[in-house]
Amino acid sequence: MGEVISIASQKGGVGKTTTAVNLGASFASMGHKVLLVDVDPQGGIAASFGLSRYDIKAGTLELFTQSVDVREAIHETEIENLDVIPCNVWSDEEEKRRLIGSAAESRLKGALKSIKNAYDFIITDCPPSLGNLTYNALIASDSIIVPIQCEYYALKALGRFLKMTRAVKEEHNPLLRYRGFLLTMVDMRSNLTKRVIEKVKYTLKGMVFDTYIPRNVRLAEVPYYGQPALVFDPRSKGAKAYLELAKEILVQDSQL
Amino acid sequence: MGEVISIASQKGGVGKTTTAVNLGASFASMGHKVLLVDVDPQGGIAASFGLSRYDIKAGTLELFTQSVDVREAIHETEIENLDVIPCNVWSDEEEKRRLIGSAAESRLKGALKSIKNAYDFIITDCPPSLGNLTYNALIASDSIIVPIQCEYYALKALGRFLKMTRAVKEEHNPLLRYRGFLLTMVDMRSNLTKRVIEKVKYTLKGMVFDTYIPRNVRLAEVPYYGQPALVFDPRSKGAKAYLELAKEILVQDSQL
Ligand SMILES: Nc1ncnc2c1ncn2[C@@H]1O[C@H](COP(=O)(O)OP(=O)(O)OP(=O)(O)O)[C@@H](O)[C@H]1O
Ligand SMILES: Nc1ncnc2c1ncn2[C@@H]1O[C@H](COP(=O)(O)OP(=O)(O)OP(=O)(O)O)[C@@H](O)[C@H]1O
Numbered sequence A, B: 001m002g003e004v005i006s007i008a009s010q011k012g013g014v015g016k017t018t019t020a021v022n023l024g025a026s027f028a029s030m031g032h033k034v035l036l037v038d039v040d041p042q043g044g045i046a047a048s049f050g051l052s053r054y055d056i057k058a059g060t061l062e063l064f065t066q067s068v069d070v071r072e073a074i075h076e077t078e079i080e081n082l083d084v085i086p087c088n089v090w091s092d093e094e095e096k097r098r099l100i101g102s103a104a105e106s107r108l109k110g111a112l113k114s115i116k117n118a119y120d121f122i123i124t125d126c127p128p129s130l131g132n133l134t135y136n137a138l139i140a141s142d143s144i145i146v147p148i149q150c151e152y153y154a155l156k157a158l159g160r161f162l163k164m165t166r167a168v169k170e171e172h173n174p175l176l177r178y179r180g181f182l183l184t185m186v187d188m189r190s191n192l193t194k195r196v197i198e199k200v201k202y203t204l205k206g207m208v209f210d211t212y213i214p215r216n217v218r219l220a221e222v223p224y225y226g227q228p229a230l231v232f233d234p235r236s237k238g239a240k241a242y243l244e245l246a247k248e249i250l251v252q253d254s255q256l
């Protein structure tokens, strides 16, 4: 039974796309079937797998407009067990943006229903906002992973994000739960980082993953190579950290 | 005659808020009257000046709903010549978000009209999206500064952002122009950064500011101190870089 996990935060640049891509690849390398769904018009998933506009015959737009069978929007990648549905609602195309901005909040949930059991994990990459796209993703999800950049603006934005997800849980999706909070771009030499981590762990008692993702340039090179770090540099600190995270999530399950 | 400058990019975490706050403070320190307007429900401007929910009697919400005189939404800061209109549409308050999400696209322009001449610069901090809030800011603006983080995801998102701003210029605001593109979080020791900078300068021929903003922890401490870096550490690399940027912009004018 496939689990739908949303990688979400309204704070920008905290590592949502990087987490979706590299965690997805880690699960896939361990034999789990994974689908990445890009719900962000910036199209970070396509950029991470070297897909251009011309490679995408159907994608997130068709999910929201229900104009094709969802299977037609699925693109295989060079990684075994890893498929993607790229976002083909280009943020500059006002018309299409409005179309998906006004779709019903449970549209994505409906669209994914028929393929949920074909995958072990369906991971959605959310945009840095709390609009209809993120709502759709959270309503379609079983759980949420919230990347937290260890900086003050990200810390200050956290409270509001938690309030919003609680509202989605109460009004639309009572089974929604946090898979965990993930510390990203961690530089343990920085006092600022350490101070923020202390505050985060104090506020989120026990909900922060033991695994943290260090700042590692190989992760920033994913869109340059068009592959997850696990593929072009499996020995890198970044690739190893996401593999550890995948293991930690799988262990969470076996203890449940 | 006040110039309205939008700090905009749909890519998250590229330094929009950091630029609005520290560039605004730099202009103010040189004797120019500055107003910062926060158009992002994350409320980064309030966080940068230590304003809590309880300090804000009126703000961006009232601008969009035109429920009070705009002067009531203006808050003074401890910095001479620098006022702010904080965002009091908390991203978790669905009702208010819908209210401003559906306001007319030129609502902000109308709201700022009566105070435009009271300031030399009105700087808007935009959210990481291309929705109604960013549209409102761009339609109200004379010019745009686009912060560019020197990384590949930000580079890939650039093309689409440029297309969208061109559409706003053609359909809504023919006088809108680029003030420039600002390289942020620059680490000249990183090959990735240098490669991306080369590409950016090649693509944007001549529109990239000579001044770039180095990665500097003092800039990340702004929301911790609740003050621009110029106030708590004027000798820091980050504070100096924004001062240089302010000078470069003022020199641009005198040459025009
Ligand atoms: N652990 C890391 N080490 C180094 N760089 C990283 C790391 N994680 C992410 N990055 C880089 O930081 C930037 C922001 O990450 P990313 O784009 O994944 O964040 P995001 O939350 O998806 O952003 P957005 O809010 O725009 O969707 C990117 O340029 C990415 O390559
Ligand atoms: N030059 C810099 N050196 C070090 N840290 C920086 C610099 N500029 C910004 N930062 C930090 O990087 C993070 C992202 O910057 P900021 O929040 O200003 O970006 P933004 O584009 O406004 O993000 P959002 O898209 O969420 O609105 C913040 O934690 C900020 O403190």
Ligand SMILES: [Mg+2]
Pocket (backbone or CB within 6 Å): A016, A017, A018, A040, A042, A044, A125, A126, A127
């Ligand atoms: Mg992203």
Ligand SMILES: [Mg+2]
Pocket (backbone or CB within 6 Å): B016, B017, B018, B040, B042, B044, B125, B126, B127
């Ligand atoms: Mg911001």
